Amino acid sequence: MDDPIQCSTESRPSGGGAPGPGQALSMEADRCRSAYRWMVLARVLDDKLASLYRGGKIHGGVFLSRGQEALSAAIGVALQRGDIFAPLIRDTAGRLAFGETVAEALRTCLGSPLGPMRARDGNVHRGRPRDGLLPMISHLGAMIAVVNGMLLARRLQGRPGSVGAACLGDGGTSTGSFHEGINQAAIERLPLVLVIADNQYAYSTPTCRQFACQSLVDRAVGYGVQGHLADGTDLLECMRVLADAVGRARSGQGPQMVVARLLRLCGHGEHDDASYVDPALKESELGRDCLQVAEEILIGRGWATTADLAGWRHDAQAQIEAALAEVQRDPQPDPYQETWTAIASEGLRDGYPAPPA
Numbered sequence: 001m002d003d004p005i006q007c008s009t010e011s012r013p014s015g016g017g018a019p020g021p022g023q024a025l026s027m028e029a030d031r032c033r034s035a036y037r038w039m040v041l042a043r044v045l046d047d048k049l050a051s052l053y054r055g056g057k058i059h060g061g062v063f064l065s066r067g068q069e070a071l072s073a074a075i076g077v078a079l080q081r082g083d084i085f086a087p088l089i090r091d092t093a094g095r096l097a098f099g100e101t102v103a104e105a106l107r108t109c110l111g112s113p114l115g116p117m118r119a120r121d122g123n124v125h126r127g128r129p130r131d132g133l134l135p136m137i138s139h140l141g142a143m144i145a146v147v148n149g150m151l152l153a154r155r156l157q158g159r160p161g162s163v164g165a166a167c168l169g170d171g172g173t174s175t176g177s178f179h180e181g182i183n184q185a186a187i188e189r190l191p192l193v194l195v196i197a198d199n200q201y202a203y204s205t206p207t208c209r210q211f212a213c214q215s216l217v218d219r220a221v222g223y224g225v226q227g228h229l230a231d232g233t234d235l236l237e238c239m240r241v242l243a244d245a246v247g248r249a250r251s252g253q254g255p256q257m258v259v260a261r262l263l264r265l266c267g268h269g270e271h272d273d274a275s276y277v278d279p280a281l282k283e284s285e286l287g288r289d290c291l292q293v294a295e296e297i298l299i300g301r302g303w304a305t306t307a308d309l310a311g312w313r314h315d316a317q318a319q320i321e322a323a324l325a326e327v328q329r330d331p332q333p334d335p336y337q338e339t340w341t342a343i344a345s346e347g348l349r350d351g352y353p354a355p356p357a
């Protein structure tokens, strides 16, 4: 979403180059600039997390989104305040655009007791349910039913109008949870937008071992839902397709399935060197870096200058360094002060855990 109220000043990219004299930016240009800035913030944050992991500062896994920022930012900016968003491990950009702060991400990964998971989880199961940002249960389709349930509850409570987006990978579409979730959404005509990142691999399993249809979007008709294909390396296309899908869901047209084709430009996690990735895929159109593609769009259309791009990256780096410095001053977790009510603590529900006494 691009509602500044939802985004804290801490996480929101600030400043930025203005158009030249007498030039007014179109709404599309403005939205594209904003989405690109979320992508840059996500990439810089991911790079920082990778370097902290290599330096032994992060325990457990680090899962990054390189190559998927365009798709993720596009869903983040297409949603509005009051919507529901179930991001996955490759949705740093969407999380930030939807209102997660850089500090929340860093605090989780660095095991701070002031983070949303109060140091109980080291990577991606964080969220702020009260604000519609759902902590993921699993990467493999479990969140579809959760989003369905929230949408159904809102309908029964007489609170229609919001959209729920659930993200998924190509591998996730092979699970029973995917089938059950999308089928239920279709039958109930829920305003669900299922965002599938077809990134060619489920860990090391290629898509040819995952599905036999030509494109995952072909499945939409079988479920009775509207399907949309997008080039996941192209920010503008992702934004147009996601805005259309979210608009259709909001206007009562039922669930929408968006399939974006792209390539994961990193390992499954930072522990994985991705040596199994076919070099021909890396050289193909799918292997394009969506950040570079977005920069070409912005420059080519006169929506930004190279100075703007450099300034935004600099701002993102400064923002992340400032947040990291703050998080590194956090206290260490103290198990004796914790109420060990598994993960579903009150603090998690509200998303703002009280600091330990």
Ligand SMILES: Cc1ncc(C[n+]2csc(CCOP(=O)(O)OP(=O)(O)O)c2C)c(N)n1
Residues within 6 Å of the ligand: 090, 138, 139, 140, 168, 169, 170, 171, 172, 173, 197, 199, 201, 202, 203, 264, 268
């Ligand atoms: C039941 C189960 N099996 C295996 C895993 C480990 N796992 C997590 S994500 C993943 C691959 C998912 O692939 P895909 O859905 O294509 O998403 P991508 O990682 O490509 O974003 C695997 C095997 C798991 N979390 N749960």
Ligand SMILES: [Mg+2]
Residues within 6 Å of the ligand: 169, 170, 171, 197, 198, 199, 200, 201, 202, 203
């Ligand atoms: Mg995949």
